[in-house]
Amino acid sequence: MPNIFSQFQKEDECRKMLEASRWENGKPHCPFCGNEKYYVIEGGKRYKCANNKCYKKYSATTGTIFENSKLPLSLWFTAMHIITAHKKGISSCQLARDLGVEQKTAWFMNHRIREALKEKNSPLLDGTIEADETYMGRKYRADYKGLQPEEIDHKLSSKIKNKGAVLGLADRKNGTIRVKVFESNKTEFVVDAVRKNVSQGSVLHTDGSELYNSVEDEYFREKVIHSKKEWVKESMIVDKVHVNNVENFWGVMKRGVYGIYHQISFKHLERYADEFSYRYNSRKISDKERFNLTLERVNGRLTYNTLTGKNEISPEK
Incomplete structure (x- = not known):
């Protein structure tokens, strides 16, 4: 930890790093x-058009994730380094202890x-996917603890019981993954995301x-039937047929979710x-290179009202 903090001790140097990146x-x-x-103006901390x-x-910091924050950039940079370097993430409680801030x-x-x-403006995937x-x-019952089964059924009569389906698309060519989130595992959501x-x-x-x-006419689909204990088989087109890369990613993400x-x-x-797929896709570069890559992507502000749902946004369908 001391080595990480020593990289970002001086606020002026952190500001220059951000200016050089932006x-x-x-x-x-x-x-x-x-x-x-x-x-x-302000001794070089700000500018006037x-x-x-x-x-x-x-x-x-204007127009970035740091905008209107009272925390110094040195603390933000340390947090960025920690979050992107931890393979399975870090909880807000642990991060608060590391940084000396409130949870x-x-x-x-x-x-x-x-x-x-x-990911922003990502090109279409091609090749073998x-x-x-x-x-x-979280399972739906976590929202209705203490209620009787009939009360739960009544409340959920028009709702989806298990929210939070994710689709993983692994690019066999470059070893990257793209993850899309839906309310439920419905054909219309999955097919639309694939297209x-x-x-x-x-x-x-x-x-x-x-x-x-329903997309077999648009893609050269090959499948492994897990119920028949098929995990890898020869392809009629190219490469071996399997979904092991996506399942390996699920393993990392689920261990991070359950453990952290x-x-x-x-x-x-x-x-x-986004967090887990980003770390997975940048797994072959050093922590320093990953931090510099992250610093290039800080444009765009997330307000507290948006985060907490007061300005409601929905995940991409």
Whole structure:
């Protein structure tokens, strides 16, 4: 831990790192109007746009996950390093102890950093793609502890009982994975996600689930039937047929959920999926390289109201 903290001890150096990552050659430009001329204010901590139609004040944190935070960048950078380096994640309670902040603060930091880890404008997958699905969200009965079975059935008569299905799409060519989150494991959700993320004509390896039957005309589907104890078999097209890469990822994520977080609500499931897939996809680079990669992705702000559901957002279907 002391070695991690020593990398980010000086606030000025952290600010320069962020400026160099956000702006070409570290030269500021206004995030509101794009003007490259500015005035230096507050001893170099902030800038003022020189455009007479703008004149807005900004800093390197404007428009990022760090915006409007009272915590120093040195603490944020330490948290980013810890979260992205831990293979199975870190709880907000443990992060709070490591950073010397309250648990609520660490929880909010955790989710803001996860916001930076989400995929943006990702190209369609092609080649040989493995597809598999599972449940990760908390079981419905956790929301109705103490109620009688008939009361639960009445409350759930028009609701989905087990929220939190996830679909994993593993790219066999480059060893990466993409995770999509749904309320439930329905054909319409899974099929739509496959079409939006995998190029038509690609080879699709699945298990024996009937969820993929309706896309067999669009993809070269091959499957292994686990009920018949098929795990790997020869392909009629290319590569061996299996979904082992996705299932290996599920193993890592489920151990992280059960051992670190214990349970995940559906409301936040998508961010946890982004966190685990990001670490998995960057597993072959060093912790330092992963931190620098994360620093390049910090654009975009997550407010507390949005996080807690006061400004309601829904996971992608």
